[in-house]
Amino acid sequence: WYKMVNDYMYSIGGVAGARNPANAECFTAQPGTLYENGFADGGQNETCATYNMLKLTGSLFLFDQRAELMDYYERSLYNHILASVAENTPANTYHVPLRPGSIKQFGNPNMTGFTCCNGTAIESSTKLQNFIYFKSKDNQALYVNLFIPSTLDWTERKVTVEQTTNFPNEDQTSLTIKGNGKFDVNVRVPGWATKGFFVKINGKTQNLQAKPGSYLKISRAWKDGDVIELKMPFQFHLDPVMDQQNITSLFYGPILLAAQEPEARKDWRKISLAADDISKSIKGDPQRLEFTIDDVLFKPFYETYGRYSVYLDVVLK
Structure with a gap:
């Protein structure tokens, strides 16, 4: 994972890229040389590779709850997976070109093809809710990883969490807790949130120290109807x-x-x-x-x- 993200990742979150534009599924021979070796005339990264990187990232998070994993997940979800679907049809990308004046090539609009990217594109559309939340094994902590409108039914604690937001068209989100109980809410402070990360609970500003690229733990005996408001100014x-x-x-x-x-x-x-x-x-x-x-x-x-x-x-x- 570190090798991919540090040595082979483009800004969209896609990885790989090869000298031969017809075979951008391969990694460049030398790590850290995307400019020298990666910007071929054709595609630079394969959509399936990002699909698999997201699967790997989610699996790693089960073992080690590092914010950098979900920073990558967010980057790739918004800037590659969402960018890989055509405007008015289910057609999807195979390779995504990143050279100047490029244009995406969308294929399989009738869903009759059987390439790997056709299959993963269909699956990706059913997985947009994945990894928004994680819970600890002992059910004592909830991780809020992504800022997406959603409702979580935490059955073990008989708690429901409803997230309301227009992210990324706004830089804030709110979490309404329905149910009672004492547990930690660990919210991701994105690595890009360098202008601050602000928390209100039931309208009252909380004096908490949030570090970009980490999780902020909010421990509390939660009551039915409590509302957590998060604001992370974009820059x-x-x-x-x-x-x-x-x-x-x-x-x-x-x-x-x-x-x-x-x-x-x-x-x-x-x-x-x-x-x-x-x-x-x-x-x-x-x-x-x-x-x-x-x-x-x-x-x-x-x-x-x-x-x-x-x-x-x-x-x-």
Whole structure:
């Protein structure tokens, strides 16, 4: 898992990529060389590989409850799995190209194919609720891993937890507890939440120390109707290629933003950002997750169906 994430992962959460664009299922010969060896002319990573990385990540979490595992899960779920389905049909991606001015190739719209990515794409659509919550073996702790509207029926404790949110179009979520009992609620503080992570219980601000990339334990004798409110302000941040630091992707919170390209291109799109605070160079609507830089529109990669650039040649001034 560490080898994949640290040496072979692209910004969408996908892994691998090979010199031969017709065989992007293979890993590059040398680790940490995605720029030199990974950006082939065709696809850079296979959707099935991300599907399997998510399975591995969830299994590892059963043994070791590290926030970095669910940070990866969130990244890949939003920026690859959700981005792998066509806009108006069930068609899905096989390889996902990440070079400048690329376009996704969606196949099997009638679900008649039998490739591995066809099968896992169908399965992925049934697994969107997976790994939102975990419980400890002794039923003394609940882990809140993902911020997705959902209802958890914790049968062993006769407790229901209802999560209400419009994440990622808003930077907050609320958890309503129905039932009574003393247990820990461990909420993930995302690694990208560097502008703070704020907690209210029943409307009262809690003085808790939250560290990005960790779990925040909230211990309490919970009463029926208690409400936990979590707020994690989004900010813009860059995710550079490991072996070419000026070639980087732009994120807003957990969401990868793709430059919307009018036509195919061979060169990396160049943008300049303020070195002291890159948000000064970016305008837009956080609720719609649409922004502009030098009159170029940026949208979430999972809402991009035309040509795009997810890697940019960035100059900080």
